Amino acid sequence: MVKELIINSTPIGVTIALLQDKQLVELNKEQINNSYAVGDIYMGRIKKIMPSLNAAFVDVGYEKDAFLHYLDLGPQVQSLLKLSKIARSNTFKDHLLDHFQKETDIDKAGKISDILTKNQLIPVQIAKEPISTKGPRLSSDLSIAGRFVVLVPFSDVISISKKIRSNTERTRLKKIVEGIKPKNFGVIIRTVSEKKGVAEIQKDLLDLISKWETFMKKLPTTEPSKRILGEMGRASTILRDILNDEFTNIYVDDLSIYEEIKSYVHEISPELEKIVKLYKGKEPIFDHFGIEKQIKGSFGRTVNLAGGAYLVVEHTEALHVIDVNSGNRSASPENQEQNAFMVNKEAAKEIARQLRLRDMGGIVVIDFIDMHKAPNRKDLFDYLKAEMNYDRAKHTILPPSKFGLVQITRQRVRPEMNIVTVEKCPTCEGTGEIKASIVLMDDIESNLNYILNEQAEKGITLCVHPYIEAFIKKGLMSQQVKWFFKYNQWIKVKAISSYHLTEFHFLNSKEEEIKL
Missing domain, CATH: 3.40.630 (Aminopeptidase)
Structure with missing residues (x-):
């Protein structure tokens, strides 16, 4: 199976298309300055406790309060609250939790009102992006995802993806992680770790530890409802999760994004850096690779x-x-x-x-x-x-x-991709009614008379739908010939197939449109 990633940059964001054997299988859109992406960590403020739902509404800066259910608190939420309180008082310097004393796990059948109170601050992670009329769905069971492993604070458990079936491989990976993971951190070993070397897994884990240290440095000073730690861009996230030897090309039409992706691929898979290519064609990148046509045919x-x-x-x-x-x-x-x-x-x-x-x-x-x-x-x-x-x-x-x-x-963690595949009729503007065709020639001649007699233009070209062009040129004494005798100059008539039936425009001798 041949996989390609096509990345189209626009002023409002980036659209990422994943192709398998030239067929479009995934389409992702990321707006510039996109907040509330899955994985982002915010300093939330509890706005309201809802005992009947066993949940809380949390202010993370979004127009609607985010939702945090008791089951999404995580067993070690008391440790997170304790860490946050100590860090914000500037009395805690142990960023790696080596000497941190964890709290006991909360009761799985407990009540959220026993854990959280109104106006309390708590670090929370986006579990689901805002969808429709709902705000983000949150979790306080924090984790930081890498390419090969996921770092989980306040845990000592090493979990391995069920998709790795070989017991020998599972044992090997567990031993590698046991030797390099820091104290009071758990690790989830992802499927792509299978058959990877110690150096690759260690580098990935060290990168995640570095992100955790960044989180700890920002924790004391981040204002309520502001982001503490952001997930990487959507393009890099997709590459992190799915990049493998099956990828043959990654095409990008923006230089800055091209350099960013090339740098990221060089870090995670140097041997695949050569597949990242900058697209320099004249036509839009999605048109060139036939993606725009597939989009129009696949949605609706x-x-x-x-x-x-x-x-x-x-x-x-x-x-x-x-x-x-x-x-x-x-x-x-x-x-x-x-x-x-x-x-x-x-x-x-x-x-x-x-x-x-x-x-x-x-x-x-x-x-x-x-x-x-x-x-x-x-x-x-x-x-x-x-x-x-x-x-x-x-x-x-x-x-x-x-x-x-x-x-x-x-699972739904992002808004559904919805693309409108129908277009408003340019003739009727969606009303279902058009100007009577019988008066079309009267309109054309009225405008022609104004251009030639009032504006004294020369070398006029009339652009119309091919059917109208055929009508104007039809017969020995065609309408075009009649205009010649009437205005004493030849009016060129040009057929434009993209015009709708009653559309027409006039061009001057310099091929510039005459505004009417």
Whole structure:
């Protein structure tokens, strides 16, 4: 599988497209000065305790208060509160927690009012970005993610990704981390650590320790509701999480972002630095790589499949419904079951891509075409699970219900990617009504008369839709010839295929548009 990352910079932000075998599978947008990204740590102030929800609303500077549930406090929240209080009193200098005395874990079934009080300050981490009318979702169980490991303060546990199956490899990685991790810090070993050397893992862990020290230095002076430690840019975050030997190219159309990414890739994988390339083409980078066309074809209510089938995607606040239709795909009656199975497999592959591409979260219900054979239903379920393995978001897939529906729950940490694929009609401006075509020639001639007689312009060119151009030039005594006799000069008529039917413009002898 060939993977490419295409990064388009605009004045308002950066759009990042991930291609697999030239097909768009992920699209991320990051606005300039984007706050409240997943992983950012803020100095929160408790605004309101809600005993009925066992949660608190926290001021982190967003227009709506953020939400912090008791279950997201983390078992060592008392240690975090103690550390924050000591640090802000400037009496604590042990940035690495070597001599820090941890508090006991909180009760899993406890009440938030026993832990937090109104106006209390607490460092919190963004777990979910603001979505729709909701503020950010928070956690006080802090962690700092690197490429190979995740650093977890106030813990001594070393956890290893379940995707690393080899017991020998798990033991090797655990021994490496045990020898280099600082006291009172836990470590989560990520899947990409498999078969990596001591030096790579140690460098990654030291980088995270350095970030923790930066957090500790800023902790005493950061004002309430301000950011203490920010996550890296979205492009670097994606590279941190997915960069591997399968990547063949990373194209960037902005010099500063190009240098930033090249520097970051050099740090984490020097052998892949050569794949980072600066795009210098004349046409927009997304047009050049065919991404813009894929975006227009992949978003929207209806998604067409290559075999003639199509998907209908409907959205609500927390529920998404996807209906699979066979469309104009034909099959003989005796082969109906096999035809349904093939359409469903094609749809399953596209649905897995759509979930990643649109970053759809919450509950997704899929209505596949009915199949009567149990082996086919099982094969389809297994195929869908295999396609969803490429998805980095946490998800659960339930087997088909007795109604033939497949349900997926997918983690949602960012707003869903929503791109408008329809355009307002330039002729009617969305009203559904246009000027009567019978008066079009009158409008053209009225403006022509004004330009030639009032402004005394020479060498005029009339630009119109190809249909109108054909009408004007039609016949021996065409409208163009009549204008010649009437105005005593030849009016050039030029067809512009991008014009709508009733659109027209006049150009002067210098090919400049005449403003009317």
